[in-house]
Amino acid sequence: MRKPLVQMLSPMIKNRDRLVKQTLDKSDVLLMEKIKKSKLEILHNSFSPTPNDLVRPVVNESWIRSRNYNLKLFDYNYGPTLDGAAFEELLREKGLLLKAADPYLLNLETMLSHTSCMVLLSDEEGVMLRVLIGNQKLFKKINKRFQLSPGVIWTEKTIGTCAHGISLLLGIPMQICGPEHYSEKFGQISCSSAPIFDVNDNLAATLSIVSPYLQNSHFLSLAISTAWAIQNEYRLALNRELFDTALEATDEAVIIINRRGIITRANAAARKTLDFWGRDLIGMPIEDILGKQPLVDFVLKMGEPVKDAEIESERLNRRLCFSAQPQKDHNGNNFGCVLTLKEIERGRRREKPTGQAQAAFTFDKIVGSSPQIIKSIETAKRFARLDVNILIQGESGTGKELFAQAIHNESRPEGPFIAINCAAIPKNLIASELFGYEGGAFTGADRQGRPGKIELANGGTLFLDEIGDMPLELQPVILRAIEEKRIMRIGGKRYIPVDFRLITATNKNLLDLVKNKQFREDLYYRLKVLELKIPPLRERGPDTVRLAKHFIALAAQKLQIPAPSLSDEAVFHLLKYSWPGNVRELENAMFHAVSMSRNGVIEPGDLPEEIGASPARCPVKDHTGLELIADSRIAAAPNLSLKEIEKITIIQALLQTQYNISEAAKILGMSRSTLYRKIRDNGLKFITLNRNTRPKALGQSQPR
Numbered sequence: 001m002r003k004p005l006v007q008m009l010s011p012m013i014k015n016r017d018r019l020v021k022q023t024l025d026k027s028d029v030l031l032m033e034k035i036k037k038s039k040l041e042i043l044h045n046s047f048s049p050t051p052n053d054l055v056r057p058v059v060n061e062s063w064i065r066s067r068n069y070n071l072k073l074f075d076y077n078y079g080p081t082l083d084g085a086a087f088e089e090l091l092r093e094k095g096l097l098l099k100a101a102d103p104y105l106l107n108l109e110t111m112l113s114h115t116s117c118m119v120l121l122s123d124e125e126g127v128m129l130r131v132l133i134g135n136q137k138l139f140k141k142i143n144k145r146f147q148l149s150p151g152v153i154w155t156e157k158t159i160g161t162c163a164h165g166i167s168l169l170l171g172i173p174m175q176i177c178g179p180e181h182y183s184e185k186f187g188q189i190s191c192s193s194a195p196i197f198d199v200n201d202n203l204a205a206t207l208s209i210v211s212p213y214l215q216n217s218h219f220l221s222l223a224i225s226t227a228w229a230i231q232n233e234y235r236l237a238l239n240r241e242l243f244d245t246a247l248e249a250t251d252e253a254v255i256i257i258n259r260r261g262i263i264t265r266a267n268a269a270a271r272k273t274l275d276f277w278g279r280d281l282i283g284m285p286i287e288d289i290l291g292k293q294p295l296v297d298f299v300l301k302m303g304e305p306v307k308d309a310e311i312e313s314e315r316l317n318r319r320l321c322f323s324a325q326p327q328k329d330h331n332g333n334n335f336g337c338v339l340t341l342k343e344i345e346r347g348r349r350r351e352k353p354t355g356q357a358q359a360a361f362t363f364d365k366i367v368g369s370s371p372q373i374i375k376s377i378e379t380a381k382r383f384a385r386l387d388v389n390i391l392i393q394g395e396s397g398t399g400k401e402l403f404a405q406a407i408h409n410e411s412r413p414e415g416p417f418i419a420i421n422c423a424a425i426p427k428n429l430i431a432s433e434l435f436g437y438e439g440g441a442f443t444g445a446d447r448q449g450r451p452g453k454i455e456l457a458n459g460g461t462l463f464l465d466e467i468g469d470m471p472l473e474l475q476p477v478i479l480r481a482i483e484e485k486r487i488m489r490i491g492g493k494r495y496i497p498v499d500f501r502l503i504t505a506t507n508k509n510l511l512d513l514v515k516n517k518q519f520r521e522d523l524y525y526r527l528k529v530l531e532l533k534i535p536p537l538r539e540r541g542p543d544t545v546r547l548a549k550h551f552i553a554l555a556a557q558k559l560q561i562p563a564p565s566l567s568d569e570a571v572f573h574l575l576k577y578s579w580p581g582n583v584r585e586l587e588n589a590m591f592h593a594v595s596m597s598r599n600g601v602i603e604p605g606d607l608p609e610e611i612g613a614s615p616a617r618c619p620v621k622d623h624t625g626l627e628l629i630a631d632s633r634i635a636a637a638p639n640l641s642l643k644e645i646e647k648i649t650i651i652q653a654l655l656q657t658q659y660n661i662s663e664a665a666k667i668l669g670m671s672r673s674t675l676y677r678k679i680r681d682n683g684l685k686f687i688t689l690n691r692n693t694r695p696k697a698l699g700q701s702q703p704r
């Protein structure tokens with residue numbers, strides 16, 4: 001390394017010390033005299049004259065400080081030197097800094113070896129860690145005069161004004177030439193210094209280039225750029241250490257793989273989990289360790305994260321909880337991924353959250369941007385702020401519990417979320433479920449007794465789903481508990497105060513039940529202080545496609561395969577179907593479709609029969625005559641553009657009205673002629689199937 005670098009220098013440089021001005025001309029000498037005179041005046045008069053061009057304010061201030069340290073002006077000042085053991089210890093301590101700096105110092109020394117320059121590296125306290133000089137004869141001479149050797153402490157305090165002393169003190173690059181030094185003994189030398197900072201911007205070191213005679217601006221730039229390079233290297237090393245410490249601090253097995261699936265980092269927990277104690281995982285293909293894992297291929301290929309999926313490793317004969325986070329550069333290019341693995345106890349599957357005492361959903365997790373769902377979200381958010389009872393109404397599977405959880409997380413996130421489905425509990429058990437019981441209250445009861453769900457909801461939210469199925473005889477007791485905010489366990493003798501927010505939900509028309517005397521009117525009005533309506537899926541327009549994509553991604557994750565896309569025809573079938581089971585049905589349908597899909601695309605044939613078995617011919621064609629409901633971006637884009645939403649909404653309205661333009665225009669709230677124009681603007685040419693299914697080319701017919 002040293003030889004080729006030396007060869008880069010011109011023989012002119014080698015022969016003559018051209019880097020520095022060795023002979024001083026008349027003007028130099030005059031200038032030096034003037035500076036020296038100013039220095040003596042300032043120090044003698046013990047006041048700071050207005051700084052002039054000759055004396056920089058930082059230098060002026062440093063001279064005053066040096067004098068106040070009682071340093072000698074006309075003689076040598078020697079810094080103390082650390083003893084051998086202390087210096088060895090310090091070198092060990094500064095190992096990372098030296099490892100980062102040494103290659104650069106060596107290069108600098110090589111480049112300057114034909115000059116009389118010295119390269120110094122000091123730590124943040126001014127201890128010289130490295131003193132490098134190509135010319136050994138000169139080094140000995142300097143050492144004798146200045147006692148400058150590794151381990152000596154040189155600061156402004158110990159030797160007076162010098163470049164590296166000011167760099168240390170102020171954290172700035174500095175060049176000091178000849179009489180600018182405090183001590184006159186330094187009058188013939190010059191120095192350029194630059195600070196080096198660690199990752200937290202703490203001063204860590206200085207780099208200095210010292211030369212006899214005067215320096216030029218190149219010296220300072222050389223010192224700054226070398227210090228900068230060392231600083232970057234040092235920060236990288238520190239970050240690497242920090243990363244390794246964090247990596248080792250976690251109990252989770254963490255493995256980093258590159259784009260080809262080769263392990264580049266792994267912590268001790270990973271070696272333990274993968275039975276690799278004492279052996280290195282680095283450089284091994286992850287497939288050799290875990291066996292073929294479609295999820296790993298999926299993350300590397302698609303750049304999508306995976307959270308808490310369960311994988312089976314045949315090689316390890318073990319099930320693992322697997323998460324993966326792709327590593328991307330600022331342009332979104334995937335260059336590997338971080339895998340975390342947790343062992344799942346034998347015979348114990350990862351528990352699915354039951355939704356019993358925890359609420360996972362928040363408003364931002366509710367998928368949908370249709371005006372209908374946005375309205376429900378906005379209303380629910382407003383309701384969440386008011387601590388009163390809320391009745392959620394909506395068809396089955398529309399997301400009522402989802403909204404209840406989101407309201408809970410918005411209003412009482414610290415408390416428990418206790419959900420009960422009144423239709424799912426046998427009638428004779430509802431009372432004990434809700435109110436709990438004291439020990440021995442009835443045959444079969446626990447000896448210690450048990451708290452009921454209302455008690456458990458204390459401080460949080462009680463969610464009574466299917467409230468319409470609450471037995472009539474229990475309704476007055478519920479009413480009292482709501483009004484008095486206290487309950488008595490079955491067989492108990494004392495009231496227990498409870499503080500809970502009540503959210504109820506139903507897919508029935510409660511008012512009809514009230515009219516039929518199946519539901520108490522007073523309870524009904526107590527429950528519906530605020531009423532939230534969740535729209536059915538068929539009214540949410542393009543949300544069907546958004547939700548479908550959301551569920552496809554979830555299903556693919558569960559099945560450990562890359563998420564397939566939806567073909568245009570499949571999108572058409574999804575929009576056309578009326579979804580009696582709402583979002584839950586869509587979720588199941590997408591799971592079915594993902595399981596059935598081949599070649600990464602969901603076709604109508606992959607959908608459950610009732611959804612995919614609509615007419616084989618798609619009645620909407622684009623201007624090229626292709627059977628499309630919209631262009632392919634609808635299937636590909638993660639979110640839909642306004643134009644795409646408009647297109648889908650028009651198609652939906654036409655499907656809903658069986659292509660009756662007047663009715664569709666009414667649904668869309670626009671005139672027939674506007675609808676005709678929008679059909680054309682959207683590049684759609686329709687073959688209408690009127691109620692008698694007689695096809696008619698819409699694009700050619702004139703609006704009446």
Ligand SMILES: Nc1ncnc2c1ncn2[C@@H]1O[C@H](COP(=O)(O)OP(=O)(O)OP(=O)(O)O)[C@@H](O)[C@H]1O
Binds near residue numbers: 398
């Ligand atoms: N907007 C949405 N975003 C994401 N997932 C949703 C959305 N709406 C519903 N779901 C999902 O659909 C399923 C049904 O939702 P939920 O159980 O909340 O409906 P529900 O109206 O309470 O049903 P039921 O009437 O049967 O009690 C759940 O798996 C839920 O996660």
